[in-house]
Amino acid sequence: MSNKLVYIYTIGCQMNVYDSEQFEKLLAPLGYSRTEFLEQADLVITNTCSVREKAEEKAFSFIGRLQALKKKKKSLISGVAGCVAQQEGKNILDRLPYVDFVIGTHAVARLHDIVRSIEISGGRIVDTSFNEDIEEYNVLPEYRSHSVSGFITIMRGCDNFCSYCVVPHVRGRESSRKPDAIISEIRSAVKGGRKEITLLGQNVNSYGKKEGLPSFPELLRMIHDIEGLERIRFATSHPKDMSDELVKAYKDLDKLCKHIHLPVQCGSDRILKSMNRKYTSADYFEKIEKLRNACPDIAITSDMIVGFPGEELEDFEATLDLVRKVEFDNIFAFAYSDRPFAPAAMFEGKMPEKERKRRLNELLDVQDEISKKKNVAMEGRTEVVLVEGMSRRSNSDSDVADSEPVQWTGRTDGNKVLNFTVEQDGSGSDVSIDLTGKIIPVVVADGLGHSLRGVAKLKNLDL
Numbered sequence: 517m518s519n520k521l522v523y524i525y526t527i528g529c530q531m532n533v534y535d536s537e538q539f540e541k542l543l544a545p546l547g548y549s550r551t552e553f554l555e556q557a558d559l560v561i562t563n564t565c566s567v568r569e570k571a572e573e574k575a576f577s578f579i580g581r582l583q584a585l586k587k588k589k590k591s592l593i594s595g596v597a598g599c600v601a602q603q604e605g606k607n608i609l610d611r612l613p614y615v616d617f618v619i620g621t622h623a624v625a626r627l628h629d630i631v632r633s634i635e636i637s638g639g640r641i642v643d644t645s646f647n648e649d650i651e652e653y654n655v656l657p658e659y660r661s662h663s664v665s666g667f668i669t670i671m672r673g674c675d676n677f678c679s680y681c682v683v684p685h686v687r688g689r690e691s692s693r694k695p696d697a698i699i700s701e702i703r704s705a706v707k708g709g710r711k712e713i714t715l716l717g718q719n720v721n722s723y724g725k726k727e728g729l730p731s732f733p734e735l736l737r738m739i740h741d742i743e744g745l746e747r748i749r750f751a752t753s754h755p756k757d758m759s760d761e762l763v764k765a766y767k768d769l770d771k772l773c774k775h776i777h778l779p780v781q782c783g784s785d786r787i788l789k790s791m792n793r794k795y796t797s798a799d800y801f802e803k804i805e806k807l808r809n810a811c812p813d814i815a816i817t818s819d820m821i822v823g824f825p826g827e828e829l830e831d832f833e834a835t836l837d838l839v840r841k842v843e844f845d846n847i848f849a850f851a852y853s854d855r856p857f858a859p860a861a862m863f864e865g866k867m868p869e870k871e872r873k874r875r876l877n878e879l880l881d882v883q884d885e886i887s888k889k890k891n892v893a894m895e896g897r898t899e900v901v902l903v904e905g906m907s908r909r910s911n912s913d914s915d916v917a918d919s920e921p922v923q924w925t926g927r928t929d930g931n932k933v934l935n936f937t938v939e940q941d942g943s944g945s946d947v948s949i950d951l952t953g954k955i956i957p958v959v960v961a962d963g964l965g966h967s968l969r970g971v972a973k974l975k976n977l978d979l
């Protein structure tokens with residue numbers, strides 16, 4: 517079989533990262549392996565995101581670069597995948613003559629057939645049909661692990677229709693994969709070297725409800741029994757559906773990392789209503805209290821939108837108040853952006869970009885102080901870390917002098933990045949063992965703005 521190279525450019529959320537991995541697996545039987553060098557590629561796939569205007573622009577600016585590349589290399593095949601592909605479909609082929617195919621969010625498993633058909637008979641293909649059968653993911657072959665941690669999509673689509681959001685329109689209706697399929701894929705991932713799995717869905721709390729499958733906490737319990745799997749994470753949870761059963765799972769399941777991403781979006785009840793989020797800030801506080809009562813150390817993160825149409829200063833103040841009151845470990849904050857199909861694009865009270873940015877920066881400043889304070893409070897504590905590899909500073913291409921100790925990087929249970937050195941008894945020197953994939957205790961020395969720094973004592977490591 518000939519050796520061909522595919523370059524996959526991934527924008528957007530973890531679901532796109534997962535789908536890009538599926539693309540790689542699906543293309544292997546056609547003789548493709550992945551390259552990190554665009555110029556070498558025989559096939560380029562741009563896996564796109566449409567959640568904000570900026571993400572869409574980023575996709576088109578990358579795709580635009582392929583025009584020159586295709587002039588140099590006539591045989592290059594270029595495809596657009598993901599949420600912008602689903603949204604724009606044939607328009608992309610009409611606008612961009614150097615794109616050969618457009619593959620929608622429900623067509624992932626058909627990539628192999630699309631590429632083979634273009635290789636054999638040329639032509640241009642658009643496949644954006646919706647396919648309700650999410651079991652298509654199950655046809656995928658064995659795992660080849662690139663890293664100790666990986667994603668698994670357990671459900672597709674979304675039925676919540678938040679008024680600002682494009683996702684339900686480009687990912688379709690919510691559907692859940694069967695537990696058997698999920699468990700066998702996780703087993704295969706663990707066999708391939710993965711220690712940590714993040715379960716993905718737009719709202720994992722409604723997992724299986726439509727299909728009459730086990731509930732999400734029940735699924736967690738089944739996954740917990742998988743031998744060799746060390747850590748379980750998940751994203752995302754919609755606050756309206758977070759159950760007491762899930763809170764209990766944090767208490768009962770050792771492998772479930774003590775972190776929850778529970779996006780509140782905003783602190784004003786009036787705006788939450790207009791966003792169609794179906795909870796109030798009081799409901800949200802109640803959920804946070806339950807989580808913290810059950811699990812006092814749990815790390816809590818959120819997504820926030822500022823500058824939603826009609827957001828008055830007092831609404832924005834309510835968001836700042838909520839952020840101060842909850843004291844999130846971290847937030848992902850965005851300036852509101854009009855999206856196709858999303859009702860909010862038609863709402864009154866749009867705000868100039870300058871004011872949206874000003875509010876965004878103010879919110880980020882408030883959170884930065886909280887994040888820093890929380891990280892400093894961790895100084896002196898021992899955190900258990902899953903080591904992901906050497907930190908960037910220690911890679912061979914860095915200009916750090918050889919005499920500096922090797923720096924490792926990993927994540928704490930609460931999902932904070934902890935960079936650390938290893939100390940032999942008293943000597944302060946580093947050791948030449950590979951810690952990648954190990955789960956080890958590390959003492960936090962410094963709490964920084966967005967990460968932690970620490971030291972692992974060799975005598976404490978059970979290697």
Ligand code: SAH
Nearest residue numbers: 680681718752779819820850851852853855
């Ligand atoms: N299903 C997840 C979120 C998926 S989109 C959930 O419900 O939490 C990720 C984040 O992008 C959202 O949480 C929201 O904060 C942000 N987002 C979505 N649409 C947006 C828009 N039109 N403008 C700005 N931010 C948006």
Ligand code: SF4
Nearest residue numbers: 674676677678681683
């Ligand atoms: Fe978008 Fe809301 Fe669905 Fe999340 S829950 S994907 S924000 S519609």
Ligand code: F3S
Nearest residue numbers: 528529565566567599
């Ligand atoms: Fe973006 Fe689609 Fe994910 S719009 S955030 S890639 S579901």
